[in-house]
Amino acid sequence: MAEHDIDRPAPKRRRSKGSSLTLRDVARLANVAPITASRALNTPEAVSEAILARVKDAVERTGYVPNLLAGGLASRRSRLVAAVVPTITGSVFLETVQALTDTLAAHGYQMMLGQAGYAGTRADALLEAIIARRPDGVILTGIMHSPLARRRLVASGIPVVETWDLTPNPVDMLVGFSHEQLGAAVAHFLHRRARRHVAAITAGDERAIRRHGAFAAAAASLGIAGPGALAQQVVPAPSTVESGRAGLRALLAQAPAIDAIFCSSDLVALGVLIEAQAQGIAVPGQLAIVGMGDLALSRDLHPALTTVRVDGTLIGATAARYIMQRAEGRAVAQPVCDVGFTIVERGTT
Amino acid sequence: MAEHDIDRPAPKRRRSKGSSLTLRDVARLANVAPITASRALNTPEAVSEAILARVKDAVERTGYVPNLLAGGLASRRSRLVAAVVPTITGSVFLETVQALTDTLAAHGYQMMLGQAGYAGTRADALLEAIIARRPDGVILTGIMHSPLARRRLVASGIPVVETWDLTPNPVDMLVGFSHEQLGAAVAHFLHRRARRHVAAITAGDERAIRRHGAFAAAAASLGIAGPGALAQQVVPAPSTVESGRAGLRALLAQAPAIDAIFCSSDLVALGVLIEAQAQGIAVPGQLAIVGMGDLALSRDLHPALTTVRVDGTLIGATAARYIMQRAEGRAVAQPVCDVGFTIVERGTT
DNA sequence: CTGAAAGCGCTAACAC
């Protein structure tokens, strides 16, 4: 019972109870070293035809599926990307999340989804849980700007893309558009359409508020904000159809002369449309409605909804590309992308 | 330059370039062995007060975030759960995904999301990508039933929950409801409401078709399916408002006498409602509409939509609980859960 | 082009 054997003792595989199929088994079957099997799977061009065939055959026969957790630990590349949204239901970010998932999946990455909530209380815990998985990138949509979260994220060194906004001092990369420009553009649009008493219904989230601040300012300078301040209703986030209905009722009580409403989401706009129809208010005759987000259903309403379209798919695909580029060690030349927006004019204006 | 040192050479940390903060660093700072630091973090009750405090302090001071990839490899528990949906946009499963994410997050698990597509071509590749991450569980919603996928899943030994259905031979666990019962219930409901010429608009996905098969059979046996076969339109999945509008037009051309339509989703039902309003057809006077899914907006329509509600949140939370129970080694006593459904009667009937 | 050795950062198993 020597305390120190001179020759290193043969490694005994102690914990192999589930004894899952490993690269070793495949390598043994193919009569190569494990590392060669690894190369055959990851960089097939670096391996001879014959060996490639043998390894592939062994994989086929055993039904081997590599363990990417182990691979990630060794290579420091998890091929996991985290996306954070405020909430997933009824969110304008769905298109972005879809594009993200698809683009990433097409390149062998997998998406983790996290919900930060609109209150922001869960954000820090969520971010810690995310960083603990060592993702190759984090994509932030909507809020998520606790200072602690920012610091942690920077400290972790993980590539970050912030989306759906153009903040002056991003954590890292940026794919979005200017909410201020958007708000002002809508005011000018309504002015050109000869609306003279505009109003707004705004969800109580930070970006919507900035959007509508710019809208109010532009409307005032165009002289279409009504006699006093702009008539405005703030409804809680996330926005709903009911907020729109209630919002219109409140607005009408407050300023009966209004002839146009800018809503912070298409759902709210749908609520306004429904309430207007229920009250016998002609749209667009007496009241113009502009939404935001261009949901799939907006073009199918009657009348079809005028809205501001943001290309969420482009945002998602671009963000995914940025992350993958970074993960593969290539620098991103222009890590800020303004995708802009379009006012899609339809029947409600 | 001895070729074999008798004493094992001191491990030289060769690859430490990024030199991330590890448990070792924390342990060193707290003056304990790494395993003790590990215990302080994972099973604080198994460690003395004094040590717990020292470790916590060290974590605090360094900003240490554990590497769960490494932890998962060692413990064979990734704390990752995969959810698969056909597509994320416009999906009735959003509520389920939300509940899943939240329930899992509350217990330290993270959700990976995958989109299989309605065509089913991406399902196999997606499933391989998922299994490669060794999740503690997989939650399937919607289709995903390629035989290869089933086999792989079973072979992997990963706990599986199939949701939104009650299949006769599940892969593993099951949380759903009977689409057949649902379809029949709607037929009886319309019969009781004195509708005598019912019709249906069905998205071309397998469950909707089964639902509507049962609807048609029950309607026929009640004598409300019209003179010949039930008037029915099949529209492509995923369903949209436009499908509903087009569907109603087609149905009217085909069978002008219909007085009720069962739609395979609320979005389709909204389309029918809009088209009816556009054509001056009174709802519910001339035409009753029943949706499926009870979207948030359905109750806010005018008239509010009668629909079949399925508790997607309950499905998600239950599925999450099943997976976590299994992951923690406890068997699930009743791995089949019928969450049922409710017909929510509102203004369109 | 192929392989041996040495870990990636953590925890299970067994001592004490």
Place this chain on the structure above:
DNA sequence: GTGTTAGCGCTTTCAG
């Protein structure tokens, strides 16, 4: 309660 040791399954590094 705390520590020692030996891996989890893979890939990097370095050597042929």
